[in-house]
Amino acid sequence: MSHAKSLNRRRFLKTTAMGIAAGSGLLATPALAKARSVKIGSYGGFFEDSFKASIFPEFEAAAGIKVQSVTQPDSSGWLLTMHQAIQAGSIPTDLSLHVPMSVIKGDRMGTVFENLDPQKIPNLGNVYSGFIQETDEGLKGAGAFSYYSSLVINTDEVDAPQSWAELWNVDLFEASLGFPSELASPLLDITAVVFFEGPEILKTREGIQTVVDKIGEMNPNIALWYSSTSQMEQSLKNNDVIGGMLYHDVAGLLAADGLPLASIFPKEGNPVDFNSWTLSRGSENVDEAHEFISFCCQSEVQALLSRSIGVAPVVDVASTDLTEDEISAVAGTPSFPMSYDILLSEETFIDEAFKRMRANI
Amino acid sequence: MGRAEPAAFVTRLGRSAFVAVILILCVTPFLLVFAISFGEKIEGAAWAWGFEFTNYKRFFVGADYPNTTSLLYLKFLWFSLYYAMFASILAVATSFPFVWLMTRQSRRAQTCWLVFFLASLTLSEVFVVMGWDILLSNRSGLPALFKEIGITTWLKESGWLDVLRTWGIASPRNVRFKPTEFATILTMSYLVWPYAVILLYPPLSKINNELIEAARTMGAGPVTVVRTIVLPMVRKPLVGTTLLLFVFLLGTYVTIAVFAAPDKSTLSISVYEAVRGATLNAPFGSAQAIILLITAAIILVLGRIAFLPDEGRR
Numbered sequence: 001m002s003h004a005k006s007l008n009r010r011r012f013l014k015t016t017a018m019g020i021a022a023g024s025g026l027l028a029t030p031a032l033a034k035a036r037s038v039k040i041g042s043y044g045g046f047f048e049d050s051f052k053a054s055i056f057p058e059f060e061a062a063a064g065i066k067v068q069s070v071t072q073p074d075s076s077g078w079l080l081t082m083h084q085a086i087q088a089g090s091i092p093t094d095l096s097l098h099v100p101m102s103v104i105k106g107d108r109m110g111t112v113f114e115n116l117d118p119q120k121i122p123n124l125g126n127v128y129s130g131f132i133q134e135t136d137e138g139l140k141g142a143g144a145f146s147y148y149s150s151l152v153i154n155t156d157e158v159d160a161p162q163s164w165a166e167l168w169n170v171d172l173f174e175a176s177l178g179f180p181s182e183l184a185s186p187l188l189d190i191t192a193v194v195f196f197e198g199p200e201i202l203k204t205r206e207g208i209q210t211v212v213d214k215i216g217e218m219n220p221n222i223a224l225w226y227s228s229t230s231q232m233e234q235s236l237k238n239n240d241v242i243g244g245m246l247y248h249d250v251a252g253l254l255a256a257d258g259l260p261l262a263s264i265f266p267k268e269g270n271p272v273d274f275n276s277w278t279l280s281r282g283s284e285n286v287d288e289a290h291e292f293i294s295f296c297c298q299s300e301v302q303a304l305l306s307r308s309i310g311v312a313p314v315v316d317v318a319s320t321d322l323t324e325d326e327i328s329a330v331a332g333t334p335s336f337p338m339s340y341d342i343l344l345s346e347e348t349f350i351d352e353a354f355k356r357m358r359a360n361i
Numbered sequence: 362m363g364r365a366e367p368a369a370f371v372t373r374l375g376r377s378a379f380v381a382v383i384l385i386l387c388v389t390p391f392l393l394v395f396a397i398s399f400g401e402k403i404e405g406a407a408w409a410w411g412f413e414f415t416n417y418k419r420f421f422v423g424a425d426y427p428n429t430t431s432l433l434y435l436k437f438l439w440f441s442l443y444y445a446m447f448a449s450i451l452a453v454a455t456s457f458p459f460v461w462l463m464t465r466q467s468r469r470a471q472t473c474w475l476v477f478f479l480a481s482l483t484l485s486e487v488f489v490v491m492g493w494d495i496l497l498s499n500r501s502g503l504p505a506l507f508k509e510i511g512i513t514t515w516l517k518e519s520g521w522l523d524v525l526r527t528w529g530i531a532s533p534r535n536v537r538f539k540p541t542e543f544a545t546i547l548t549m550s551y552l553v554w555p556y557a558v559i560l561l562y563p564p565l566s567k568i569n570n571e572l573i574e575a576a577r578t579m580g581a582g583p584v585t586v587v588r589t590i591v592l593p594m595v596r597k598p599l600v601g602t603t604l605l606l607f608v609f610l611l612g613t614y615v616t617i618a619v620f621a622a623p624d625k626s627t628l629s630i631s632v633y634e635a636v637r638g639a640t641l642n643a644p645f646g647s648a649q650a651i652i653l654l655i656t657a658a659i660i661l662v663l664g665r666i667a668f669l670p671d672e673g674r675r
Contacts (some may be wrong), residue, residue, distance in 0.1 A: 019449075076638060101639060105405060105406050105407065108403070172533075181634075182638055225536075227618070239498070240498055347405055355631075358621070359624045361433050
């Protein structure tokens with residue numbers, strides 16, 4: 001899913017970064033016994049670099065807590081790694097970034113996460129409720145940042161569509177589009193919104209199959225089902241695809257690089273997704289972890305994240321000092337949220353229905 | 362005699378320790394995968410240990426059976442075999458004449474070629490794929506060249522582009538090689554070409570020039586010599602190399618991910634998606650891996666029986 005994918009985003013140098021992270025983790029341990037510290041995971045590459053360059057130093061200065069940066073390759077794979085590490089008695093990070101789907105899964109697995117304590121996150125009130133993951137048992141994830149996936153199109157090749165529905169035109173787009181490949185691809189949500197009046201239809205197997213069949217009508221147009229954003233970027237640059245779906249901010253960066261790429265918010269809207277901070281089970285730096293989350297929930301830090309990483313705030317945009325240009329670079333309207341709970345209850349069925357559609361069988 | 366016993370005991374101990382290490386290192390991971398393949402997927406979470414055949418059943422009929430029956434994973438398996446088979450045969454077929462001519466050259470030239478091929482093995486699959494990706498991409502590769510020199514316009518005007526579209530190697534705007542079977546098989550066979558050369562070199566270099574000369578003096582042309590003398594002498598290495606490369610290619614990942622069309626994907630992609638993808642369904646991934654392994658074993662045995670009957674009997 002785009003979620004899992006979001007983890008993948010910009011993970012150039014993943015392996016190297018991981019090696020360095022592992023090495024620096026070892027080197028950093030012998031500090032003063034009483035020094036307060038916290039291990040924080042983020043997606044390797046540009047993402048983690050930005051955290052290390054702008055967010056962590058600010059936090060260290062403000063809170064007097066040393067941050068050890070840990071490289072996560074993605075969310076779903078990292079969930080598995082965390083599970084295995086924690087079973088084996090080691091805590092890979094205190095805080096990790098996870099897509100909503102992974103937060104729910106990790107919670108159900110019962111071995112990976114610890115509940116967060118809202119009392120210890122005074123700034124949590126700034127965050128939109130849609131970006132807070134809570135169950136009856138407590139707070140599982142606190143929104144870290146949000147991001148938009150938009151309809152992108154190479155305007156040198158075709159005119160910019162005003163509706164997602166136009167991508168179903170085989171005469172215009174045969175073997176020309178790229179979409180994310182994983183299970184809860186926003187494509188399910190988009191198709192439900194565009195053709196079936198919303199995600200309600202995804203609540204039954206018949207409904208899911210109907211939506212997947214509808215996506216299947218567009219399948220001849222899809223030349224690339226990408227598993228990492230860099231694949232899509234490369235294909236757009238190579239002209240192997242001329243459009244499809246991509247992160248809004250990444251599309252903006254490509255356009256700034258000279259690619260004739262438009263990031264469009266069609267009349268039906270674009271899906272908005274987010275990542276949460278989660279607390280690892282067995283973490284020994286619980287207070288420090290909460291302090292970091294609270295730090296990140298401030299409008300100034302959210303603005304800093306937008307400027308350095310290109311993500312959208314999880315707090316009221318008006319409360320930040322982002323300019324209009326800065327806001328339109330990371331967000332847009334109209335938009336609609338994704339329906340994770342629906343997608344999770346029929347995971348295997350959706351996975352296979354989706355793959356069958358892709359494989360034409 | 363009595364004095365020799367401790368030494369024999371030490372030797373035996375050493376040998377058992379060696380066997381134990383091999384067993385632990387090689388067999389344990391395999392047994393783990395085998396054990397996990399019977400595990401149970403928990404919807405909306407990860408998986409748990411268990412003993413059920415759901416994952417194997419899903420492989421053959423799909424998850425929604427008996428409501429619907431899906432041959433999806435058999436299709437993946439078929440494409441795994443299909444790509445590997447064509448790519449290995451292509452690699453052996455094209456490297457054979459090359460190696461044959463190479464072994465007829467001077468010692469020094471042969472060494473140079475061999476060093477070159479050994480060195481090229483250091484190129485990882487990622488690099489090879491990147492290279493071909495550039496060569497076949499629309500903007501930087503052949504399609505761009507076609508466009509530049511006017512072939513594309515000619516194809517459009519003459520209607521050939523529509524023919525190419527039905528063959529799957531053109532979009533409405535230009536020819537395209539990604540994603541196609543053509544690009545996939547080409548890259549895969551390129552990937553194993555150095556192995557083919559290195560595996561075919563020893564048997565071919567052993568063929569004595571006097572045999573060839575004798576045949577030539579009796580009036581056989583070069584092609585006849587290769588057909589009636591060389592090929593029969595290296596039949597076993599040819600079959601062996603093809604089978605080895607075939608098995609090697611069954612697990613190809615990067616090439617498939619980049620060049621294969623989504624509807625012609627393979628089992629290795631599906632295994633990875635199951636294990637590390639969003640569903641975290643390691644049991645199903647393991648079951649697919651086990652089935653791929655068994656299929657490879659069956660094909661190796663069949664290959665030996667079919668092409669090397671004398672070997673098969675022994």
